[in-house]
Every structure is written in structure tokens, then in C-alpha cells.
Amino acid sequence: MHTKTIAQLSAALRSGEISSVELTTLFLARIKQHNPALNCYISITEAQALEAAATADRRLKEGDATPLTGIPIAHKDIFCTEGVKTTCGSKMLDNFIAPYESTCTAKFAAAGAVMLGKSNMDEFAMGSSNETSYYGAVKNPWDQGRVPGGSSGGSVAAVAARLAPAATGTDTGGSIRQPAALCGLTGLKPTYGRVSRYGMIAFASSLDQAGPVTYSAEDAALLMNVMAGFDERDSTSVEREVPDYTAELTNSIEGLKIGLPKEYFDGGLDDSIARVIESAIQAYEALGAVVKEISLPNTALAVPTYYVVAPAECSTNLSRFDGVRFGHRCDDPKDLFDLYTRSRGEGFGAEVKRRIMIGTYVLSAGYYDAYYLKAQKIRRLISEDFRAAFETVDVIMGPTAPSTAFKLGEKADDPVTMYLSDIYTIAVNMAGLPAASIPAGFVDGLPVGLQVIGNYFEESRLLNVAHQYQQATDWHLQVPAEFQ
Amino acid sequence: MEWEVVIGLEIHAQLATRSKIFSGASTAYGAAPNTQACAVDLGLPGVLPVLNREAVRMAVKFGLAIDAQITPRSVFARKNYFYPDLPKGYQISQFELPVVGVGQLEIQVEGKAPRVIGVTRAHLEEDAGKSLHEDFHGSTGIDLNRAGTPLLEIVSEPDLRSAKEAVAYMKKVHSLVQYLEICDGNMQEGSFRCDANVSVRPMGQAALGTRSEIKNLNSFRFVERAINIEVERQIDLIEGGGKVVQETRLYDSDKDETRSMRSKEEAFDYRYFPDPDLLPLEIDEAYIEAVRQSLPELPDARKGRFIAELGLGEYEAGVLTASRELADYFEEAVKVAGDDARRTANWVMGDLLGALNRVGKEIAESPVSAELLGGMLRRINDNTISGKIAKQVFECMWNGEGDADTIIEQKGLKQVTDSGAIEKIIDEIIASNPGQVEQYRAGKEKLFGFFVGQVMKATQGKANPAQVNELLKQKLAG
Amino acid sequence: MSVDQTDITKVALLARLEIDEADVPQYVDNLSNILALVEQMNEVDTDRVVPMAHPLDAAQRLRPDEVTEVDQRDRFQALAPQVEAGLYLVPKVIE
Incomplete structure (x- = not known):
């Protein structure tokens, strides 16, 4: 039962083959069994889960169910969940019981989904390996000596190990797609503004976007049907109709124009990964798609630009953690300055401090134009590259990450090398486009992800493109041996 | 420097x-x-x-x-x-x-x-x-x-x-x-x-x-x-x-x-x-x-209107339009008074603001509303009371004794305008002050005020001042 | 551009972060490397490019002027390290 997709579980719940309480109990048992090794959950909300499951069972009986009613789910610990500890992977919020519910998680609750717990993550979503969490590193279910990727590493590892049939994640520079690639899952970052950011603890406000982590594109569509939509509490939320994301899944992709950016296939890409991506592209050609080489000339600038924009925004987003109204406060502050510096110095980990410092530096007097303004201009150039590309192609494909999962600790001491693991994902956030990572094969037993980038608000097309591939392949159904 | x-x-x-x-x-x-x-x-x-x-x-x-x-x-x-x-x-x-x-x-x-x-x-x-x-x-x-x-x-x-x-x-x-x-x-x-x-x-x-x-x-x-x-x-x-x-x-x-x-x-x-x-x-x-269409009349425009339409001076108009509440009060009082905006302006700027100032109150808290003040001014304008008596009426209104008409009625403050009655009083005063009459007629004209004062005293201030002046001049001329 | 210890100290002060003296050299190193990465931006001429602050070219939506929030002080202050008489307390602020 634990290896079934949501679409299958939903059918099983409706047919009465299994109840939500049984299903929830099953996943809770798996969590208890495997979480100590994988460390993918920070909080397990057993009592609430069982209560929600019982309610879901009543709804199922009364015929008032949505496709997600009774489906267990893990939420990244970046979403405020009322009455439940919400840490954002930080010591700063180790004592923070959220007093309100994020829009995104509230929608899942309203649909009848059952929250199993809050998943581990890089501290404040800053990281690409899930090693910056105050709650310890998450292990990759495919090889526990390796990282699951980040920052949604807990969500992705939980789903990959079948400790949840689906999870929410957030993606600021690749934080859904890169771990999805490293753990062999389907991860979607929607168009900026498609999913409400209200109640999602901000890292970089102009880049952050929540999305689903699932086995299949079909499951991702089911989650998107719940998550997407306008929210009056978020000024950057887009007032635009939400389609049924499952409606176009089965459309033919005959004649689909795929763009392959030449910049994604040179230099830094591991040969073995390139081969996996190439065979995925061949599979698409076999399905009737047409491939074309394109150029995204400013690709190499995405990472440098990101490391100005994201730290700048985060440096001020994180100023509210000051030890006054909530969160960590140092012992016996001798004055206000001491209260601030020690509470923040103790509450934040090394990577968060680094980014706050970079962000503070690039915004400070005398540097603003050279760094921040310059970055905003390059951001425009990067967006325009995509705009031009989408005039000639329907989707863009390439690798999600330059390598498979790396060893725990391998890049932890070298921020710049770590940052470069998001080289293919970051530009998408700069432009605000939707993109998915889908499982496309293995190298040395480790999953490889294919990134599919779509035009603004074309999530339906992305999911269709992913689904058609998943009808022809079974990479997305592979489960690590230990967790089958 | x-x-x-x-x-x-x-x-x-x-x-x-x-x-x-x-x-x-x-x-x-x-x-x-x-x-x-x-x-x-x-x-x-x-x-x-x-x-x-x-x-x-x-x-x-x-x-x-x-x-x-x-x-x-x-x-x-x-x-x-x-x-x-x-x-x-x-x-x-x-x-x-x-x-x-x-x-x-x-x-x-x-x-x-x-x-x-x-x-x-x-x-x-x-x-x-x-x-x-x-x-x-x-x-x-x-x-x-x-x-x-x-x-x-x-x-x-x-x-x-x-x-x-x-x-x-x-x-x-x-x-x-x-x-x-x-x-x-x-x-x-x-x-x-x-x-x-x-x-x-x-x-x-x-x-x-x-x-x-x-x-x-x-x-x-x-x-x-x-x-x-x-x-x-x-x-x-x-x-x-x-x-x-x-x-x-x-x-x-x-x-x-x-x-x-x-x-x-x-x-x-x-x-x-x-x-x-x-x-x-x-x-x-x-x-x-x-938004432009929804803008109210602004202070400068209102000041201009007070000058052009109500005949106020630059300074008075400036003071009265300095706050919207004061300007609204003034305009309401003028409307009720019915005539003589300058008199209304003088009363608002003098007696009213003076009284408010003494007790540290704002115009919005004034015990004498624009309607009350206007009602009193109407009685000056129609000669029911004199400006002098009005001070007394104002004080009564300030103390909450009702509107001007009630106060004038209750206290019998209505102006004496019966010329026969005034003439009779003047005759009595001339008769009982022969020395002053003689001096006045000999050219000491500033004694005129003395006679006005005597008449007002005798009428408790209620005689119409203009009438008193007129009749006194005639009588003293002999 | 690389940063030195003075920059680190200044930035940490601005950001209100206590940094262990012993960690300063490592921050100098890290931040200098990150800035070296960032400075690849200078390879492009952006003189005539309009800065982009937001991914979507949209305008601010406006909210009706209505009071929609109720008092939740007790709930919120349950999260606070130190409160008294409904106030959040901090070490004495001298003006």
C-alpha cells in the first residue's frame, strides 16, 4: 500500500479497500521505523493525524470527499501550522508553536488531507544538501551516506522512502527540483504567484514558491489542484483562474517543441548524467516531440545574480527574529544590543549568518548599485533569455542538477561549490517560471532528474509532458530497496 | 555676523x-x-x-x-x-x-x-x-x-x-x-x-x-x-x-x-x-x-470666497479659514444670522474665541453653537437688542440658559424703540441736569456722552442707541 | 572585491549578529569567495537594462479599509520570551 501513488490510494479509500485511519497508521508506523535513520521529520503529529484521518473517513463515507481526502501528507517545516511547532529548521524557532495556519496547509486541511508531520529542511531553506538544519542532516534513502539535496530534503527523503505518499516543498533556487532529482521523485516549482506565500516563512520573497513533491506527475497535478490559487493575504499572489491540472495529462505530445539550451550541456555537466538526459530526450522524440537547440546566453550569470538577490532579501526578512516577540532569546541580555546580537548569533546557524552578512553587505551604502541594482538588471536579462526561447519552443529541457547525490559533508565547508549545485535550477526562479524535475534514470544506483521548464502559468503543459514520459517509462516508480 | x-x-x-x-x-x-x-x-x-x-x-x-x-x-x-x-x-x-x-x-x-x-x-x-x-x-x-x-x-x-x-x-x-x-x-x-x-x-x-x-x-x-x-x-x-x-x-x-x-x-x-x-x-x-472631483473646498479657496462674497478683510478671512471646523462654524452662524457677515466675524473672532480661549476649549466643544450665536446675531440685526445687550445674552447662552429669544424674553432685554417713551426719559434728564445742559449748549460737546449714559442707565441699556442719539441731539439743541 | 576583518565586523554589527572572534577569518574567506563569484556579473554590460524587482509585471492590489482582525494578544504573547501587563519587555532602552 505504501508504494501506491495518490491516485491509487485515493481510489482505494473510495472503494473502502482501506480507511484513512489504517493508511495513516501504516505511514506513522513506517515513520517510527525509518525516521531515526533518515531524519526526514522534525515533528510527527500523530494524534492530530489520526483525528484528521477519522474525520476524513467520515467524509469519505458521506460522499463529501475530494481526491485528497484521507491522503497522508508531510508538510515542509517552513509552513506555519497552527498549534504545531514550526521551526524552519532553525534553533531560532525551536520553541515556536505557530499561532496561525499558512494558506497552503489550510487548503490541504480543507481538502481532507492528513498531515503526518513537519519535514526537515535546510535552516530557513538555505542550503542544497539539507545539512544546515539545526535538527541534523537528512539522509538520502538511495544511499544513506549521501545527501538528499535541499532545501526540501526532508520532504523529498520522506516521499522517496515512502514515509509519506506526498509532501509539500518550497523552491527558491531549486529547493524542490534539486532534491527531487537527487532522490528520484517528481517535484514541481509553479509559476511565481501561483501558490500563496502567506504563512510560508520567507527566505527570498521574490523567488520563493511552494510546490508538490510526489512520485508521479499525475499526483503532482492532484496536489496542485489544492495548492494553487489566489490569496488576498499575499500581494504577490496572482488573480487568475486555476485550471484542473489533471485535465491535460493525457493529451498527446506529438509535435511538442523541446528546446535544449546549449549552455546546459557544456563544461560542468557530468558525462554520465548527460547520457541519461540524452536518452530521456530520445524517449520524448519517440513520443513525437521535436527537439531544437536553443541558447540561454546568460545562464552562467544566474548563480552570481542569485547570490546577491536572495541574500539581500533574506537579510532583511530575517531581521524580525530578534528575541523580542517570539523565537530564541539569549540568557540574561545585559542591554538591548546584547539581546539582539546574542539571540541572533545563537539562534542562527553558520550558513544563515553567511547569507545575512552577504545580503547586508550588498545592500549597504556604497555597494547597492554595484551589487543589488546590477543583479536586478541581470535578472531582467535572464528573464528575457527565456522569453525569447519560448517564442520558438514549448518547453525547455535539461539536467536538474550537475551531479547525482553527493556524500554527506563533501561540500559542507565550501559554500561556493555548494551554490553551484543549483546552477540549472536558479535561473527559473529569477524569471519566475514554472519547472519540474522528473526521474529520468540512474547513474551508479543514484537517481538523475530531468528538468522541464515551461512558460508562465503553463503548469498544465509541464505536467502533461511529464505524465506522457511517465506513461512510457517507470523511473518514477523505483523505490530504494530498503523501503520497498 | x-x-x-x-x-x-x-x-x-x-x-x-x-x-x-x-x-x-x-x-x-x-x-x-x-x-x-x-x-x-x-x-x-x-x-x-x-x-x-x-x-x-x-x-x-x-x-x-x-x-x-x-x-x-x-x-x-x-x-x-x-x-x-x-x-x-x-x-x-x-x-x-x-x-x-x-x-x-x-x-x-x-x-x-x-x-x-x-x-x-x-x-x-x-x-x-x-x-x-x-x-x-x-x-x-x-x-x-x-x-x-x-x-x-x-x-x-x-x-x-x-x-x-x-x-x-x-x-x-x-x-x-x-x-x-x-x-x-x-x-x-x-x-x-x-x-x-x-x-x-x-x-x-x-x-x-x-x-x-x-x-x-x-x-x-x-x-x-x-x-x-x-x-x-x-x-x-x-x-x-x-x-x-x-x-x-x-x-x-x-x-x-x-x-x-x-x-x-x-x-x-x-x-x-x-x-x-x-x-x-x-x-x-x-x-x-x-479623487480631484471629491476634494472639498480648500482653505485658500474658502478664504477667497469669504473675502469676495462675504466682504471680510484678508486677515479676518485668514483667521476664520485656518481650521475647517472654525470656518464651518462661521458659515453656519452667518446663515442663521441672515445678514452682516462682518458682525458675525467680529463676534466669532472676538467674544467666542476669547471665551473659548479662557477655558481652553476647542471650537467643537463650544457651549454656544453656531446656531445659537447666529440666532442672537439675528436679533441684533433686526434691532431687537443692541450690541451691548447682546454681550449679556451671549454670556447667558454660554452658561446654558437657552437660546437668545428665550433669554431676551425672560430677562426683558428687548430694546426700547418707542420714541415717545425715550423722549419722555430725555425730557426728565434734561430737566434734572440743568447745569450740564447749559455747559453743553455753551459748546462743551463732549458732555453728549454723559447724556447718552444717563438715558441708557434709565432704560437699563435697552434703549435703541441710534434713536437715543437722534432724539438727544434734537432736544439738547433746544 | 574581497572583504577584510573590518568589513565583517561592520556587517555583523549592522545585521546584529554576534560573531565569535575566532570565526572572523573564516567569514572573511567565505564572503570573499562568494563575492568573487558574484562579481562575474560585471562581465555583462547592463547600462541600458531596466532593473527587475519582481518576476511578474503586475501592480499592487489594494485592500478595502476594513477592520478584520480581532484581539489575539494572549495567544501571541504566549510565544514571547518576556511580557508584563500586556507589554513585550526588552532591556531598558535609553534615548
């Missing part, structure tokens, strides 16, 4: 919205601490701001009232600094692109020619909370009810040349925001306050001197005192061979001095940048036109 004073004011007017600028919490004054600080105001993790429509409309109204350019696409920026009354560690404000651009206002100091003062900009921002420094075992208490209240910060050019001009400008803005109904103007509650940038330079020098910024002045009197004291301090400093340093100072009204605010560990570096949680504020021509 002769010094020129250069002042610019940054006025903070709290906008009279029901809810906060970026949240749905109430802005009502005086609630128990932190009961009006919602998740957004507290800067809880994950919350987001959404802009209040009414705050925008109010800012545009102000912009139009000072003939300013309304920015078609203005931007909200974060001003970053740590302070306990600033929950997010940044204030959402506007920096490079404020909603209201360059405008202007005319001011007049009594006895001087009017001057036009430039307004550099006006921008929307959120207010901070309050720090309560009473002792909580060596701690400071923070109340965030005020955090997120919409502010319009109105920045003047350094065009003001004296403390008196600064006060005149501040009063003008104060009047304007109340006319526009965008701010209640309550200075005690901090709804209207200002920072003053003050510098001095040798008369004739073009370059500006180094300025200091005096923070949080919340009364007209303090603005005048603080500026004068700061000017004196700067001049003394420079003449003593010292140098003014650019700094923030506080005015201590108890000690009547300004002092440097303890430097806050560092030079300020606000790291302004566009707030990524908010999108650009777009305001189109149609919207501006609609």
Missing part, C-alpha cells in the same frame, strides 16, 4: 483610516497594549502585507491639494534598522519613488507678505509602536498597537527661514489635512507630529550649513521653542569656534533644551531596497480625476 536660519520640516500625519496600512487591525487610539497588534503588525514569521486602499486615496487627496505630481508608479521600500518598537526590523516606507511628488503651499506670518514653501515629496509608510520607559524592573515595555498605522510623511524643502515660518507652515499643513479629512490632527495623541531639520549660515551665503534634526515635536509651541533654541545653540557654537555636527537631537520641553540622542552603536545605514512583498503602486489619470 548676521545669520540666516534654514529650516525644513518632515511632518508625520497619521491617516484617518479604520484599519492599518498593511493589515486589518484597528487603528483606534487608546486600546489596551498590544490588543490591536495582529500577526502582520507583529511581524510573525510568514505574514505578508497588503496595502489599504483608503490610505492611498488619502495620500492622493493630499497631493492634489498641494498641486503636486502624483507618481503613476510608486514603489514601497524597506528601511532597515533594529529597534524594539519596529517589529520586522524594517519599516515599510517609500524611498526613490514616493506616491506624491513636488508640490507647494503658501504660508503667511502675521504682518509679513505671503511666501510659497516647496514640498519635496509626501510618501506613505507605516508607523512604529511605542516604547514605554516607565520602569518594569529595569526593562522597557513595548506596545505595538500603533505599529502599522498609516502615515503620510510630508517633507518640505529647506525653504523656511524662521521658527515662526516653520510654525505657520506646520499649521497650514495641519489645517489642510483636516480640511481633507485625512488626519484628525490630534497632536496630543501623536496623530500629527514633525521632525525639524535646522541649520544656520552667514547671511548671503549660498551653501547650506550643517543641519541637525530635532525629532518628534508634537506641538506648535514646541516646534517654535525647539527651533529657536537650536538656532541659538548652533550660532553660539559656530561663533565660539566650534562646528555643528550632523546628528539627531531631542527637544526636552522640561529643560527647554535640545540634546544629542545617544549614538546608536553605529552610523545609520538603512539599506533601502524595494520591498519584494509588495508590487508597484499604480495610479492612473482616471483615478486621480475621480
Whole structure:
């Protein structure tokens, strides 16, 4: 039962083959069994889960169910969940019981989904390996000596190990797609503004976007049907109709124009990964798609630009953690300055401090134009590259990450090398486009992800493109041996 | 050396919205601490701001009232600094692109020619909370009810040349925001306050001197005192061979001095940048036109109308239009009185404001309403009572004894206009004062007043003064 | 551009972060490397490019001026390290 997709579980719940309480109990048992090794959950909300499951069972009986009613789910610990500890992977919020519910998680609750717990993550979503969490590193279910990727590493590892049939994640520079690639899952970052950011603890406000982590594109569509939509509490939320994301899944992709950016296939890409991506592209050609080489000339600038924009925004987003109204406060502050510096110095980990410092530096007097303004201009150039590309192609494909999962600790001491693991994902956030990572094969037993980038608000097309591939392949159904 | 004073004011007017600028919490004054600080105001993790429509409309109204350019696409920026009354560690404000651009206002100091003062900009921002420094075992208490209240910060050019001009400008803005109904103007509650940038330079020098910024002045009197004291301090400093340093100072009204605010560990570096949680504020021509149509008559226009239509003098019209409430009161009184707006003006500016001033009340709290005053003036205009008797009637009205007609009736104050009765009294007075009559007839004409006084005494002031004059002249002429 | 110890100290002060003296050299190193990465931006001429602050070319939506929030002080202050009489307490602020 634990290896079934949501679409299958939903059918099983409706047919009465299994109840939500049984299903929830099953996943809770798996969590208890495997979480100590994988460390993918920070909080397990057993009592609430069982209560929600019982309610879901009543709804199922009364015929008032949505496709997600009774489906267990893990939420990244970046979403405020009322009455439940919400840490954002930080010591700063180790004592923070959220007093309100994020829009995104509230929608899942309203649909009848059952929250199993809050998943581990890089501290404040800053990281690409899930090693910056105050709650310890998450292990990759495919090889526990390796990282699951980040920052949604807990969500992705939980789903990959079948400790949840689906999870929410957030993606600021690749934080859904890169771990999805490293753990062999389907991860979607929607168009900026498609999913409400209200109640999602901000890292970089102009880049952050929540999305689903699932086995299949079909499951991702089911989650998107719940998550997407306008929210009056978020000024950057887009007032635009939400389609049924499952409606176009089965459309033919005959004649689909795929763009392959030449910049994604040179230099830094591991040969073995390139081969996996190439065979995925061949599979698409076999399905009737047409491939074309394109150029995204400013690709190499995405990472440098990101490391100005994201730290700048985060440096001020994180100023509210000051030890006054909530969160960590140092012992016996001798004055206000001491209260601030020690509470923040103790509450934040090394990577968060680094980014706050970079962000503070690039915004400070005398540097603003050279760094921040310059970055905003390059951001425009990067967006325009995509705009031009989408005039000639329907989707863009390439690798999600330059390598498979790396060893725990391998890049932890070298921020710049770590940052470069998001080289293919970051530009998408700069432009605000939707993109998915889908499982496309293995190298040395480790999953490889294919990134599919779509035009603004074309999530339906992305999911269709992913689904058609998943009808022809079974990479997305592979489960690590230990967790089958 | 002769010094020129250069002042610019940054006025903070709290906008009279029901809810906060970026949240749905109430802005009502005086609630128990932190009961009006919602998740957004507290800067809880994950919350987001959404802009209040009414705050925008109010800012545009102000912009139009000072003939300013309304920015078609203005931007909200974060001003970053740590302070306990600033929950997010940044204030959402506007920096490079404020909603209201360059405008202007005319001011007049009594006895001087009017001057036009430039307004550099006006921008929307959120207010901070309050720090309560009473002792909580060596701690400071923070109340965030005020955090997120919409502010319009109105920045003047350094065009003001004296403390008196600064006060005149501040009063003008104060009047304007109340006319526009965008701010209640309550200075005690901090709804209207200002920072003053003050510098001095040798008369004739073009370059500006180094300025200091005096923070949080919340009364007209303090603005005048603080500026004068700061000017004196700067001049003394420079003449003593010292140098003014650019700094923030506080005015201590108890000690009547300004002092440097303890430097806050560092030079300020606000790291302004566009707030990524908010999108650009777009305001189109149609919207501006609609707001323009909704503007009330503004003080300058009303003053002009008082002069042209009601025959008031420049000074009277200026005083009566200084506040919307006073102007409304005056116009209502004129309407009821039915005639002679100048007489109404004199009564409002003299007796009424005098009486209010003595008891420290505002026009809105006047025990004599515009209707009551107008009713009394109507009785002067139709000769029911004399101006002198009216003083008595006014006092009775002030004490709550009813309207003018009731008081005149009850106290028998109606003017004697029966010429037969007046003649009879005059005859008696002439008869009983033969000496004075003789002297008067011999040319000592100033005795005329004595006879008027006698008649008034005999009639308890109720004789019609014009009639008395007329008849006395006839009779005394013999 | 590389940063030195003074920059680190200044930035840490601005950001209100206590940094262990012993960690300063590592921060100098890290930040210098990150800035070296960032400075690849200078390879492109952006003189005539309009800065982009937001991924979507949209305008701010406005909220009706209505009071929609109720008092939740007790709930919120349950999260606070130190409160008294409804106030958040901090070490004495001297003005």
C-alpha cells in the first residue's frame, strides 16, 4: 500500500479497500521505523493525524470527499501550522508553536488531507544538501551516506522512502527540483504567484514558491489542484483562474517543441548524467516531440545574480527574529544590543549568518548599485533569455542538477561549490517560471532528474509532458530497496 | 555676523483610516497594549502585507491639494534598522519613488507678505509602536498597537527661514489635512507630529550649513521653542569656534533644551531596497480625476470666497479659514444670522474665541453653537437688542440658559424703540441736569456722552442707541 | 572585491549578529569567495537594462479599509520570551 501513488490510494479509500485511519497508521508506523535513520521529520503529529484521518473517513463515507481526502501528507517545516511547532529548521524557532495556519496547509486541511508531520529542511531553506538544519542532516534513502539535496530534503527523503505518499516543498533556487532529482521523485516549482506565500516563512520573497513533491506527475497535478490559487493575504499572489491540472495529462505530445539550451550541456555537466538526459530526450522524440537547440546566453550569470538577490532579501526578512516577540532569546541580555546580537548569533546557524552578512553587505551604502541594482538588471536579462526561447519552443529541457547525490559533508565547508549545485535550477526562479524535475534514470544506483521548464502559468503543459514520459517509462516508480 | 536660519520640516500625519496600512487591525487610539497588534503588525514569521486602499486615496487627496505630481508608479521600500518598537526590523516606507511628488503651499506670518514653501515629496509608510520607559524592573515595555498605522510623511524643502515660518507652515499643513479629512490632527495623541531639520549660515551665503534634526515635536509651541533654541545653540557654537555636527537631537520641553540622542552603536545605514512583498503602486489619470472631483473646498479657496462674497478683510478671512471646523462654524452662524457677515466675524473672532480661549476649549466643544450665536446675531440685526445687550445674552447662552429669544424674553432685554417713551426719559434728564445742559449748549460737546449714559442707565441699556442719539441731539439743541 | 576583518565586523554589527572572534577569518574567506563569484556579473554590460524587482509585471492590489482582525494578544504573547501587563519587555532602552 505504501508504494501506491495518490491516485491509487485515493481510489482505494473510495472503494473502502482501506480507511484513512489504517493508511495513516501504516505511514506513522513506517515513520517510527525509518525516521531515526533518515531524519526526514522534525515533528510527527500523530494524534492530530489520526483525528484528521477519522474525520476524513467520515467524509469519505458521506460522499463529501475530494481526491485528497484521507491522503497522508508531510508538510515542509517552513509552513506555519497552527498549534504545531514550526521551526524552519532553525534553533531560532525551536520553541515556536505557530499561532496561525499558512494558506497552503489550510487548503490541504480543507481538502481532507492528513498531515503526518513537519519535514526537515535546510535552516530557513538555505542550503542544497539539507545539512544546515539545526535538527541534523537528512539522509538520502538511495544511499544513506549521501545527501538528499535541499532545501526540501526532508520532504523529498520522506516521499522517496515512502514515509509519506506526498509532501509539500518550497523552491527558491531549486529547493524542490534539486532534491527531487537527487532522490528520484517528481517535484514541481509553479509559476511565481501561483501558490500563496502567506504563512510560508520567507527566505527570498521574490523567488520563493511552494510546490508538490510526489512520485508521479499525475499526483503532482492532484496536489496542485489544492495548492494553487489566489490569496488576498499575499500581494504577490496572482488573480487568475486555476485550471484542473489533471485535465491535460493525457493529451498527446506529438509535435511538442523541446528546446535544449546549449549552455546546459557544456563544461560542468557530468558525462554520465548527460547520457541519461540524452536518452530521456530520445524517449520524448519517440513520443513525437521535436527537439531544437536553443541558447540561454546568460545562464552562467544566474548563480552570481542569485547570490546577491536572495541574500539581500533574506537579510532583511530575517531581521524580525530578534528575541523580542517570539523565537530564541539569549540568557540574561545585559542591554538591548546584547539581546539582539546574542539571540541572533545563537539562534542562527553558520550558513544563515553567511547569507545575512552577504545580503547586508550588498545592500549597504556604497555597494547597492554595484551589487543589488546590477543583479536586478541581470535578472531582467535572464528573464528575457527565456522569453525569447519560448517564442520558438514549448518547453525547455535539461539536467536538474550537475551531479547525482553527493556524500554527506563533501561540500559542507565550501559554500561556493555548494551554490553551484543549483546552477540549472536558479535561473527559473529569477524569471519566475514554472519547472519540474522528473526521474529520468540512474547513474551508479543514484537517481538523475530531468528538468522541464515551461512558460508562465503553463503548469498544465509541464505536467502533461511529464505524465506522457511517465506513461512510457517507470523511473518514477523505483523505490530504494530498503523501503520497498 | 548676521545669520540666516534654514529650516525644513518632515511632518508625520497619521491617516484617518479604520484599519492599518498593511493589515486589518484597528487603528483606534487608546486600546489596551498590544490588543490591536495582529500577526502582520507583529511581524510573525510568514505574514505578508497588503496595502489599504483608503490610505492611498488619502495620500492622493493630499497631493492634489498641494498641486503636486502624483507618481503613476510608486514603489514601497524597506528601511532597515533594529529597534524594539519596529517589529520586522524594517519599516515599510517609500524611498526613490514616493506616491506624491513636488508640490507647494503658501504660508503667511502675521504682518509679513505671503511666501510659497516647496514640498519635496509626501510618501506613505507605516508607523512604529511605542516604547514605554516607565520602569518594569529595569526593562522597557513595548506596545505595538500603533505599529502599522498609516502615515503620510510630508517633507518640505529647506525653504523656511524662521521658527515662526516653520510654525505657520506646520499649521497650514495641519489645517489642510483636516480640511481633507485625512488626519484628525490630534497632536496630543501623536496623530500629527514633525521632525525639524535646522541649520544656520552667514547671511548671503549660498551653501547650506550643517543641519541637525530635532525629532518628534508634537506641538506648535514646541516646534517654535525647539527651533529657536537650536538656532541659538548652533550660532553660539559656530561663533565660539566650534562646528555643528550632523546628528539627531531631542527637544526636552522640561529643560527647554535640545540634546544629542545617544549614538546608536553605529552610523545609520538603512539599506533601502524595494520591498519584494509588495508590487508597484499604480495610479492612473482616471483615478486621480475621480479623487480631484471629491476634494472639498480648500482653505485658500474658502478664504477667497469669504473675502469676495462675504466682504471680510484678508486677515479676518485668514483667521476664520485656518481650521475647517472654525470656518464651518462661521458659515453656519452667518446663515442663521441672515445678514452682516462682518458682525458675525467680529463676534466669532472676538467674544467666542476669547471665551473659548479662557477655558481652553476647542471650537467643537463650544457651549454656544453656531446656531445659537447666529440666532442672537439675528436679533441684533433686526434691532431687537443692541450690541451691548447682546454681550449679556451671549454670556447667558454660554452658561446654558437657552437660546437668545428665550433669554431676551425672560430677562426683558428687548430694546426700547418707542420714541415717545425715550423722549419722555430725555425730557426728565434734561430737566434734572440743568447745569450740564447749559455747559453743553455753551459748546462743551463732549458732555453728549454723559447724556447718552444717563438715558441708557434709565432704560437699563435697552434703549435703541441710534434713536437715543437722534432724539438727544434734537432736544439738547433746544 | 574581497572583504577584510573590518568589513565583517561592520556587517555583523549592522545585521546584529554576534560573531565569535575566532570565526572572523573564516567569514572573511567565505564572503570573499562568494563575492568573487558574484562579481562575474560585471562581465555583462547592463547600462541600458531596466532593473527587475519582481518576476511578474503586475501592480499592487489594494485592500478595502476594513477592520478584520480581532484581539489575539494572549495567544501571541504566549510565544514571547518576556511580557508584563500586556507589554513585550526588552532591556531598558535609553534615548
